[in-house]
Amino acid sequence: MCGITGCVSTQDCVPLMIESLGRLAYRGYDSAGVAVCDAGGIKLRREHGKLENLMALLARQPLSGRTGIGHTRWATHGRPSESNAHPQTYKKIAIVHNGIIENFMPLRAELEAGGHVFSSETDTEIVAHLISDAYETCADFSKAVRIALARVRGSYAIVAICADCPDELVAARLQSPLLVGLGNNMNFATSDISAVLPYTRRFIFLEDGDFVRMTHDAVSLFDAQGKIITREAKTIEWDIRAAEKQGYPHYMLKEIFEQPAKITDTFRGRILSESAEVNLDAPVNALELENVSRIQIVACGTSYHAGLLGKYMIEKMARLPVDVDVASEYRYRDPILKPDDGFIAISQSGETADTYACVKMARAAGAKILAICNVMDSSIARASDAAFYTRADPEIGVASTKAFTTQVASLALLAIHLGRKRNFLDAERARTCLEALRRVPSEMEVMLEQSDDVRKTAQKLLRANSFLYLGRNVHYPIALEGALKLKEITYIHAEAYPSGEMKHGPIALIDDRLPVIVIAPKNSTYEKTLSNLQEVRARGGRIISIVSEGDEDLSKLSEAYFTIPNCDEFVQPLYSVIYLQLLAYHIADLLGHDVDHPRNLAKSVTVE
Ligand code: G6P
Numbered sequence: 001m002c003g004i005t006g007c008v009s010t011q012d013c014v015p016l017m018i019e020s021l022g023r024l025a026y027r028g029y030d031s032a033g034v035a036v037c038d039a040g041g042i043k044l045r046r047e048h049g050k051l052e053n054l055m056a057l058l059a060r061q062p063l064s065g066r067t068g069i070g071h072t073r074w075a076t077h078g079r080p081s082e083s084n085a086h087p088q089t090y091k092k093i094a095i096v097h098n099g100i101i102e103n104f105m106p107l108r109a110e111l112e113a114g115g116h117v118f119s120s121e122t123d124t125e126i127v128a129h130l131i132s133d134a135y136e137t138c139a140d141f142s143k144a145v146r147i148a149l150a151r152v153r154g155s156y157a158i159v160a161i162c163a164d165c166p167d168e169l170v171a172a173r174l175q176s177p178l179l180v181g182l183g184n185n186m187n188f189a190t191s192d193i194s195a196v197l198p199y200t201r202r203f204i205f206l207e208d209g210d211f212v213r214m215t216h217d218a219v220s221l222f223d224a225q226g227k228i229i230t231r232e233a234k235t236i237e238w239d240i241r242a243a244e245k246q247g248y249p250h251y252m253l254k255e256i257f258e259q260p261a262k263i264t265d266t267f268r269g270r271i272l273s274e275s276a277e278v279n280l281d282a283p284v285n286a287l288e289l290e291n292v293s294r295i296q297i298v299a300c301g302t303s304y305h306a307g308l309l310g311k312y313m314i315e316k317m318a319r320l321p322v323d324v325d326v327a328s329e330y331r332y333r334d335p336i337l338k339p340d341d342g343f344i345a346i347s348q349s350g351e352t353a354d355t356y357a358c359v360k361m362a363r364a365a366g367a368k369i370l371a372i373c374n375v376m377d378s379s380i381a382r383a384s385d386a387a388f389y390t391r392a393d394p395e396i397g398v399a400s401t402k403a404f405t406t407q408v409a410s411l412a413l414l415a416i417h418l419g420r421k422r423n424f425l426d427a428e429r430a431r432t433c434l435e436a437l438r439r440v441p442s443e444m445e446v447m448l449e450q451s452d453d454v455r456k457t458a459q460k461l462l463r464a465n466s467f468l469y470l471g472r473n474v475h476y477p478i479a480l481e482g483a484l485k486l487k488e489i490t491y492i493h494a495e496a497y498p499s500g501e502m503k504h505g506p507i508a509l510i511d512d513r514l515p516v517i518v519i520a521p522k523n524s525t526y527e528k529t530l531s532n533l534q535e536v537r538a539r540g541g542r543i544i545s546i547v548s549e550g551d552e553d554l555s556k557l558s559e560a561y562f563t564i565p566n567c568d569e570f571v572q573p574l575y576s577v578i579y580l581q582l583l584a585y586h587i588a589d590l591l592g593h594d595v596d597h598p599r600n601l602a603k604s605v606t607v608e
Contacts (some may be wrong), residue, residue, distance in 0.1 A: 001602035006159035026601030030080035035087040036065025037166035046085040071096035078121030092163035099176035110190035252397030260441035278417035285387035286367035290421035292342035306407035308477035317419035339366035342391035348403035350378020350529035413531035458586035475519040485525030489588035
């Protein structure tokens with residue numbers, strides 16, 4: 001969703017801000033803009049559409065200044081257009097905003113009644129007007145921002161500049177991520193670590209209700225009353241190259257190929273082969289989730305599919321009941337959560353608004369909260385009792401891949417850990433499971449070599465206008481994930497069903513135009529899935545299957561098939577999902593879609 005960058009420096013900050021907007025583009029956007037303070041006041045450039053449009057405008061109408069703000073907008077209030085793009089300005093004030101101002105209608109009506117004229121349909125513009133009014137009264141820029149935001153309900157990350165204070169940025173956060181980057185003779189306010197990672201690794205993670213005033217060499221934080229507060233700066237270890245394409249045509253393909261390395265990183269130091277134990281990080285161990293009476297998992301999108309696999313794994317290995325919910329459903333259905341329950345929030349970004357809201361509910365209920373996140377010190381990680389980090393490095397492709405497999409790998413470690421602690425998993429079985437996990441990265445490397453074969457199959461499927469994905473047991477969440485990947489980046493309809501449910505509806509869809517993607521490696525439900533597939537075949541359905549090496553029965557029924565290593569059922573999803581990621585990627589690429597920036601989607605959904 002929307003991305004924010006703000007910079008106060010001793011040099012022209014516009015080139016740096018444009019570069020940084022490029023690093024924010026992955027979040028999803030439909031317009032972009034920058035504003036600077038210079039001797040003549042606030043100067044603004046905005047364009048509808050791609051960042052290239054803004055760059056072309058800047059080439060025609062150059063801009064420079066030592067203090068500036070920039071934004072990539074994903075429309076919520078007001079259609080995508082130049083006038084609705086950010087920064088929004090009023091008189092001496094310009095602001096960029098992520099989030100939603102919930103009471104913007106009455107505020108706008110009030111301002112209009114007072115003679116204010118608006119130039120956009122956005123909720124954001126009212127904040128610029130409110131700051132401007134407050135500034136005219138108090139003549140103190142940072143105080144004016146505080147006065148204005150006290151009137152606002154909703155969520156925001158806001159960065160503002162003022163024509164009278166050309167060497168100053170003022171920023172504030174409430175339920176929308178915002179960080180301060182501490183550079184050398186320059187400081188930043190940004191929604192995203194990777195936006196300014198080439199310039200600094202030192203960040204202050206703002207908390208809800210924080211305000212910050214910064215110049216190129218000083219940063220001061222204060223609360224809503226203007227009282228000075230302190231927050232510790234943290235150093236981010238991410239490798240900046242992780243946010244580059246490194247020769248791949250798309251981030252998504254690069255990230256698919258990175259999975260063996262990132263799973264290795266996720267395992268590092270956490271598998272104790274000698275004792276057949278899992279060494280979770282100290283705060284996670286200290287949570288003692290093995291003593292809870294049940295676990296509630298909450299997540300959105302791809303992370304939700306990882307959560308579904310978590311249920312299979314934790315229930316099987318640790319015999320601990322697990323419920324899994326989509327966060328946007330959970331938060332509004334008056335769920336039952338008790339202090340002796342465990343609560344796991346899974347989120348790549350750690351900023352998804354609905355998941356974050358559920359964590360706050362779990363906190364109010366007194367449950368033990370574990371976050372499984374990729375982004376260190378993200379809002380969800382900080383709001384939880386402990387965070388388990390997936391170590392996938394920045395994920396830029398909107399369609400999640402390496403975040404998913406590292407989440408599944410993390411949940412597998414957690415399941416084994418809980419199984420050992422609860423004495424349901426003996427050392428021998430734990431050792432076998434851990435060995436199976438350890439083999440995943442190298443076996444996955446071999447599978448990835450089949451990417452060209454997957455592309456050849458993709459080529460034959462380009463005319464399909466709907467796909468059915470079938471899987472059973474641990475492969476049902478993988479079927480869901482495969483269908484989601486396809487929808488996200490190819491815009492082709494896809495539906496996932498548990499194979500055993502086929503006779504209850506989807507079988508009516510089957511004809512010789514419907515590709516049926518079947519995930520059926522050899523496991524406890526293999527025979528049953530095979531019967532389901534005979535039924536598909538008997539109706540002329542096109543079967544593309546993912547099978548265990550050496551499975552001739554299923555491969556004979558299939559128009560195309562891809563093999564995964566013969567392995568324990570619980571690691572099979574880590575393999576089978578790879579082909580589904582590749583299939584979606586190659587179909588999207590062959591159809592000419594912008595794989596890394598699928599239409600309407602955002603990487604991080606920070607509003608409801
Ligand atoms: C968006 C992204 C998905 C992601 C989901 C949850 O929909 O496009 O890739 O799975 O949000 O995000 P999270 O950061 O909470 O895992």
